[in-house]
Amino acid sequence: MSLLRLEEVHTFIEQFHILEGVSIDVPEGDIVALLGRNGAGKTTTLKTILGLTPARSGSVFYDGNNITGRRSFDIAAMGIGFVPEHRAIFSDLSVEENLLIAERERGDFAAKEDFIFGLFPDLKRLIRLPGTNLSGGQQQMLAVARALVPNNRLLLIDEPSEGLAPVLIEQMMEAIRRLSSESTVLLVEQNFIVASRLAQHFVIIEEGRSIMSGAMKDLVDDDETIKRYLGAGTGGAT
Ligand SMILES: Nc1ncnc2c1ncn2[C@@H]1O[C@H](COP(=O)(O)OP(=O)(O)OP(=O)(O)O)[C@@H](O)[C@H]1O
Ligand SMILES: [Mg+2]
Structure with missing residues (x-):
């Protein structure tokens, strides 16, 4: 069963329609990579799960409960941890x-x-x-x-490898791999090599819509999709 499930989520920030239909399944125990270009809506998706930019329509289910519209504090207290972009300490x-x-x-x-x-x-x-x-x-x-x-059962991690030197990317990957034995992870990652080595599943977001999902092992051989939706950027890791 999915630990986290988004069904046709739409999110507005002020008058702007940012998410226009995002559906995601995160099976318990897995690492799922949320992929997409700059500005595609990856961070907004994480914030929508947490209720920071609440969904206007569609649903977010966590552990079988519909958490759409609940307050962020209550959502986090259910065991959802968030690592924001840009090293927020x-x-x-x-x-x-x-x-x-x-x-x-x-x-x-x-x-x-x-x-x-x-x-x-x-x-x-x-x-x-x-x-x-x-x-x-x-x-x-x-x-x-x-x-x-x-004790977080689910971790939402936004671009952990961003700006890191290759040796630190390796350390970060090892840490995420090990922490995933304790928590399920939804991982936003622009570095495709990092994402493909960590995640069992992927979801691609393009202009606020989830347009493709599946097993990571199928995506790694799909050069056309990688180029088309993710750009050629493979970042610093090898
Ligand atoms: N506060 C805001 N007001 C208006 N538009 C916003 C706001 N925050 C985000 N957006 C827009 O929403 C879209 C999605 O942004 P988001 O930050 O979710 O993208 P992202 O996929 O995380 O991008 P990146 O890879 O650059 O982190 C972008 O077009 C962005 O300009
Ligand atoms: Mg972002």
């Missing part, structure tokens, strides 16, 4: 403080500490440093780590 706070304020319940961080530092050993070394002192890659790791602090 608190730069004035230390690594440890960033992780502690990500708690949903007291003791979340202590319970997850070993798992998180196992994925991102650098963060343990940097625990007392403020966010501003971290490199871009370390900030991105902290942004992902924050979403792992509460």
Whole structure:
């Protein structure tokens, strides 16, 4: 059964009709890649799931419940974590403080500490440093780590490899692969190589519509589709 399901979702931002029919199925335990060009509507899709830009029509189901129209706070509390674009961390706070304020319940961080530092050993070394002192890659790791602090059954991760050097992309991929043993993942990823190596399934969004979905193993051989809807960009990973 799908852990997350979007049915014909339409979303407006002010008067602009941004999502014009997005349908997505995310099976429990999988990594599903949400693909599409710049401005296609990938981030808006994640924000619509979270109720930050609520759907005007269509439905979002999570764990069998219709969550369309619920408040973001309540949606997150159901076990949906969000890693926004552009390394959204608190730069004035230390690594440890960033992780502690990500708690949903007291003791979340202590319970997850070993798992998180196992994925991102650098963060343990940097625990007392403020966010501003971290490199871009370390900030991105902290942004992902924050979403792992509460018990999240589903993670929405927006462009985790963006702007990272190839060696850090490899580390990030390994971390996502390992965290996916604990959480289902909907992954927005512009780097097709990264997406294709991580995800079992894909959905392509084009101009606010989901136009194609299926098994990633079928997409990797489909050069025409990759070129047509995703551009030739394969990013930094190999
Ligand atoms: N606050 C806003 N007001 C008006 N239009 C917006 C707003 N936010 C996003 N849009 C438009 O909605 C469309 C989808 O944006 P979105 O950020 O979801 O795309 P995306 O696929 O995540 O792109 P990218 O790959 O650049 O991150 C774009 O055309 C964008 O210009
Ligand atoms: Mg985006």
